[in-house]
Amino acid sequence: MSSITAPSPAVDPTGPLPPASRSRRRTELIMLVFAFALVAFALANVGFTLKGGLPAGAALYLAVYLAIVLLAHLAVRRFAPWADPLLLPLAALLNGLSIVMMDRLSAQVNPARGAPAISASQANLQIAFSAIGIGCFVAVLVLIREPRVLQRYTYTLGAVGILLVALPALLPASISEVYGAKIQIRFGSFTTIQPEEFAKLALAASFAGYLVAKRDVLALAGRRVLGIDLPRARDLGPILLAWAASLLLLIFESDIGTSAVFMGLFVAMLYIATSRTSWLLLGFLMFVVGAFAASRLVGHVHERFDIWLHPFTPANVNGNSFQLVQGLYGMASGGLLGKGLGGGQPYITPLVQSDLVFTAFGEEIGLAGLMAILLIYGLIVQRGLRTAISVKDPFSKLLAGGLSFMLALQVFVIVGGVTRLIPLTGITTPFLSQGGSSLVGSWILIALLVRVSDTARRPPPRPIQEEGLTQVVTLN
Amino acid sequence: MNRALRRISIAVLVMFVLLIVNVNYLQGFDTASLASKPGNSRAFYAAQNQYQRGSIVTSDGKVIAASRLSSGNDSIKYQRYYPSGPEYAPVTGYYTIFGATGIEAAKNSLLSGNDSSLDVRKIIDLITGKTTKGATVQVTVNSKAQDAAWNALKSLGKPGAVVALNPKTGAVLALASYPSFDPNVLAIHDGAKLNKIDQKLLKDPAQPLLNRALQGTYPPGSTFKIVTSSALLTQSPSTTINTNVASPTTLTLPQTQHILHNDQGEACGDGSGQAPLITAFAQSCDTTFAKIGIQVGANGLNDMAQNFGMNDANLTIPLPVARSNYVIPASQALTAFSAIGQFSDTVTPLQEAMFAAAVANGGELMKPDLVQQVTASDLSTVQGMSPSVLSHSISSSVSDSMKQMMLAVVQQPEGTAYAFRQGVTGVEIAGKTGTAETGTVTSLNDAAFTCFAPFANPNIAVGVIIQGGGYGASAAAPIAVQVIQAYQRAVGNQ
DSSP states (O other): OOOHHOOOOSTTSOOOOOOOOOOOHHHHHHHHHHHHHHHHHHHHHHHHHHHOOOTTTTHHHOOOHHHHHHHHHHHHHHHHHHTTTTTHHEEEEEEHHHHHHHHHHTSSEEETTTTSSSSSSHHHHHHHHHHHHHHHHHHHHHOSGGGGGGGGHHHHHHHHHHHHHHHHHHHHHHHETTTTOOOOOTTTTTTEOOOHHHHHHHHHHHHHHHHHHHHHHHHSSSEEEEEEOHHHHHHHEEHHHHHHHHHHHHHHHOOHHHHHHHHHHHHHHHHHHOOHHHHHHHHHHHHHHHHHHHHHHHHHHHHHHHHOOHHHHHHHHHTHHHHHHHHHHHHHHTTOOOSTTSSOOGGTTTEEEEEEEHHHHHHHHHHHHHHHHHHHHHHHHHHHHHHHHOSSSSSHHHHHHHHHHHHHHHHHHHHHHHHTTOOOOOOOOOOSSOOOOHHHHHHHHHHHHHHHHHHHHOOOOSSOOBBBOOOBBBEE | OHHHHHHHHHHHHHHHHHHHHHIIIIISSSSSHHHHHHOHHHHHHHHHHBBBBOOOOOTTOOEEEEEOOOOOOOSSSSEEEEEEGGGHHHHHBBOOOOOHHHHHTTTHHHHHOOOGGGGGHHHHHHHHTTTBBOOOEESSSOOHHHHHHHHHHHHTSSEEEEEEEEETTEEEEEEEESSSSOHHHSSSSSSHHHHHHHHHHOOOTTTTTTOOOOOOOOOOOOGGGGHHHHHHHHHTTTTTTEEEOOSSEEEOOSSOOOOOOOOOOOTTHHHHHHEEEEHHHHTTTTTHHHHHHHHHHHHHHHHHHHHHTTOSSOOSSSSBOOBOOOOOSSHHHHHHHHTTTTTTBBHHHHHHHHHHHHHHTEEEEOOOBBEEEEEEEOOOOEOOOOOOOOOOOOOOHHHHHHHHHHHHOOOOOOTTTTSSSOOSSOOOOOOEEEEEEEEEESSSOOEEEOOOOEEESEEEEEEEEETTTEEEEEEEEHHHHHHHHHHHHHHTTO
């Protein structure tokens, strides 16, 4: 029996934990203080440029911001102590920059309209939504202690997701239409909710649950034609369903951007689950065919392509492409270092507070600032994908991989859109755009990544005794 | 699954690299090309907003346009304001967030501080730490003459315009148009509101935005007889002002059955059918000048009209001026009409003033100019005024004759403006009245008056046109007299 009872050589139960297992909460706190300092400087910069002094509400803004950010940090310490230390500070920095930009946009009148891009009360709402977003972040950490819990609600989440997507299309245009796309639900005259911001998350979790259950059959069954493994016809069901849903989005809600994000999310998760390139090809092909057909059938889509290809024609420049080219002009006037916060003219660009907020940053903090913002997004996505790779549970793996890819795709679609890399479609810029739904949805996404990363980075249970075959472990 | 995740990570990397490369291209390399693309108003706004815009002042130092710091959350730093509003609107024009007119447009680069002639001063400002401001434009307008013109037009309440020139330099001494608009209401920084106000002004039947002094054209009526007389005196040197000319009570126009009467059918001179030229001019006999017009011919009239500055579409002072028209008629009958300021003759109020100014300055018509000098914020002169001759209208001897005849209009008992000399003290005025039929039965005729003063040494020439004013002598002449008297008081001649 000696060979079996030989002591495990690896762990000295009384020794320090290996470095990889440090919780790094202090790092997170330092990074949060750094993010707070950046936001405070940015807010002061706006004030000094526009008013020649600190704006009256700055102290209150910063106090609220500091309070909610610290609350989030404490929640992570308590409920996800092993979480990735960068996710929260990066998200908090983007959220803080958004508060600064909304404050800046509300402080200057657009001479052509006689009103600022957003009102002061809308700018104040942005900080209120930040608080709600961080509240939801904390709530997710408290309520979902293990990511696997979500797997139980695969079909419930799927149904909720589809319902949220379909809701605006079913409602009358007076309630749901905004700038030609039916994507919102309006309560009263002021409050609107964009259900797709939450539908994305529900569907990502649902896809993850479904694919974990079915991935073997999707990966292995099928025939090989021309070197490509084709799936069985009956396994095509879910991808056809997702495709149909995204096309319906396109046709009934004229929301090409979100449709692309949905489709990309599903195809990417299918690929992660099965590792079969054929799914990628098939999904991509189906989206291109669908988008092409829609561009012929739906005027809104065709127009987007025309604006993308010919933005500077005289008819477009003061018409359909006005928004896009004004955004580009704003970025051009910003140049390498920008006009300084408060020093540019972002108010000229329509919808600069939401879809084109990236160009407002480009105008005021320049190429240098935009590189920083893109790298922050890149870091969040990288931390998310790294979490997905390191976590062991397949459901968590799929969820984290899917959410990270979706965030990347969303940034690509909107930033690529406003910089004319791809056709501009109106979706929100995560964390930066004005609007509660997007902000709250983004915080929930970060909460889910934090939750998975906590599971991924949690050190293996430490043996407290070594007696033969039986190991007693602490479960936490 | 990790292999797929790693591939997805590479795809994400590619996506971010694409974004980063594209943003670098846009903001690092494409900025100059984007800056010059159509519809890019950022540079325009930034340039307009860069420095405090310079003021516009009159020749006697009255500020008529200035900029001060905007209040509230205005994205435009300075607010333009016009202390005298509508009175000087034809001079200053307006300055809105969308565009400008008047001096505001003509001298925009200097006022905004972006003109290249200010570059050296800007560098000096940079070194000395002074705040760079736009240049100040001083216009030639005399505030006393302008006040008189504007108040007279306003109290009359009829659409019309007054222009006063210094005949020796061409300097514009007064430039008023009624009804006018308040440029302050257009200086607001609210495009939506501005569009509404602009639409309202554009649709206003009173046409307040029309600068009648420079852009309105009206039939000159009998004031055109200055051109007709000058043509006759130039063509036949033997003719003097006392030469008897055919002056029938009625005239049947050649090749027509049309019979031309003098005003109210009155006889010309002593009714003998002959009258001295000066008498016919003072009395403004249509029959006489219709005959003279036929005698000198359409081409003769056309040449002389051009000598006085008509048929010129390119005159700028530096504000653009509408073309005053003499159209060569196809028949002798129409030539007769054109010789007495009817047919297709149209003139601006500025042209009316130019008729008298040319005569007053010995036949040399000076180019009208509204800008006296432009000074940088350090008070150094950037641009001065250099008077130039626009055209040699008539010889000095013809000019002497014309002066005598215009004096007779005011001084001789039979002169059409004789009634107005009683009120005038200390200054001798010479002029010519005009009453143009507008063709509408219901409305009164347009009244015109052109004059200069003092007779011996003219320092002001005034042109007045009042739409629906009736007789030139009764509606237009009193306004000109008020402007002249105000100006003489201002320069100390009285």
